Structure formats: C-alpha cells, structure tokens
Amino acid sequence: MTANVSTSLNDITEATARAVAENPAAAQVVFRASGVPEGTVGSAIALGQYTIRVDEPPALGGAGAAPNPVEVYLASLIACQVVTYRFWAQRLDITVDDITVAAEGDLDVRGFFGLDDTVRPGFQAVRVTVRITGPETAERYAELQRTVDAHCPVLDLSTAATPVETTLVTA
Known part of the structure; x- marks a missing residue:
C-alpha cells in the first residue's frame, strides 16, 4: 500500500516542518x-x-x-482514517499491504425532529472498523491504530469539543 504513494509522505512532513519553523503562521490552514x-x-x-x-x-x-448529511460525515471519517493510516504507516515505517475502513453510526431521529429534547440530534454512537493486512505484528498495527486515533482530524472533530460560532445574516 505505501509503495503506491508517488511522493514520500515523510518528505512532505519534513518540508512542512521547515516551512512552519520559518513561519509559524504557515501552520494555520x-x-x-x-x-x-x-x-x-x-x-x-x-x-x-x-x-x-x-x-x-x-x-x-x-x-x-x-447521501444524507450523516452519511457524508461517515464518509469523511472513513476518508480521513484512510489518509491518516497511510501517512502514519509510512512515517512509522509500518508495512501495510491493504486497508479497508467501514463506519456505522446510531442516530435517534427524535432529537432532530424535536420529539424528545433529551435525545441529542447527532449520532449516539459511531463504530469504525479498520481491517489491515500485512507482514507486521499485531502490536505494530496496534501502535499504528493508537497513533492514527491521536492524529486523525475528522475523528478529533467527533471526540473533542470544537468551538462553532453560527452567525445569522438577514436581508
């Protein structure tokens, strides 16, 4: 899997680190x-x-x-997991022959429709299943999973509070 990456992700990381060291504002996107x-x-x-x-x-x-909005969220989570696994596998020098990611979420529509204000409108739970094949030990893949879980931006959106400011503009 990592052999199919045309540009070394480690090279991208090093170039980014140099750019940020020279100009810390470059880290903000x-x-x-x-x-x-x-x-x-x-x-x-x-x-x-x-x-x-x-x-x-x-x-x-x-x-x-x-797809509906929550399916788009699941797709975003899966896509981010795939990218993050590929990046960190290369960075940690962990060989991955193949990876598939699946996700499912439980949503109680009573929250969205306002039928029960004690039910949150978003997912009550999300399950992600990552299947990896390759020559590494289970411990190495577990290390990779821990690293991915700590660095996946879309996973972070779900597991940590993100301040959101909504502005209404009327004409």
Whole structure:
C-alpha cells in the first residue's frame, strides 16, 4: 500500500516542518465550504472546485438522490482514517499491504425532529472498523491504530469539543 504513494509522505512532513519553523503562521490552514438548498431537503455544497450533493431518503422527506448529511460525515471519517493510516504507516515505517475502513453510526431521529429534547440530534454512537493486512505484528498495527486515533482530524472533530460560532445574516 505505501509503495503506491508517488511522493514520500515523510518528505512532505519534513518540508512542512521547515516551512512552519520559518513561519509559524504557515501552520494555520482555513478550509471553506458553502451550500444552497436543492430539492425538498437536499443541498449542493461548494468545496472549492468541487460540488457535492446531499439529500435525505424519502422516509425523511428527500428524493434519496444523494447521501444524507450523516452519511457524508461517515464518509469523511472513513476518508480521513484512510489518509491518516497511510501517512502514519509510512512515517512509522509500518508495512501495510491493504486497508479497508467501514463506519456505522446510531442516530435517534427524535432529537432532530424535536420529539424528545433529551435525545441529542447527532449520532449516539459511531463504530469504525479498520481491517489491515500485512507482514507486521499485531502490536505494530496496534501502535499504528493508537497513533492514527491521536492524529486523525475528522475523528478529533467527533471526540473533542470544537468551538462553532453560527452567525445569522438577514436581508
């Protein structure tokens, strides 16, 4: 798996470390997204040059034309886990022949619909399963998992409080 990376991730890390040492402000990156309604409950989200579409299944008022927001979150978590595993496997010199990541979350819709204000509107639990094959020992892969869990940005969004400020602008 790590042999397929065209640029050494360690080289990228070293270049980033040098740039940040010279200019600490270079460590700060801002990501942006914006969205507009689409269909009954869907949306089109602009992410730079990309657009992703989000919808709900018919049971929740949508057309089922795209993944729903919590599925997009699970996809983001999986994608971030894959990237973080690949990065840290190379950084720790751990050989990974293959990796697959699956995630599932339990959501009680009573929170979203306001049917029970004691139920949170987000996932009550999320389970991530990572399957790795390769020649390393179980202990080395456990070390990799601990490192990934400590450094995965999207996992961190779920496990640590992130301040969010919402601003309403009216015309």
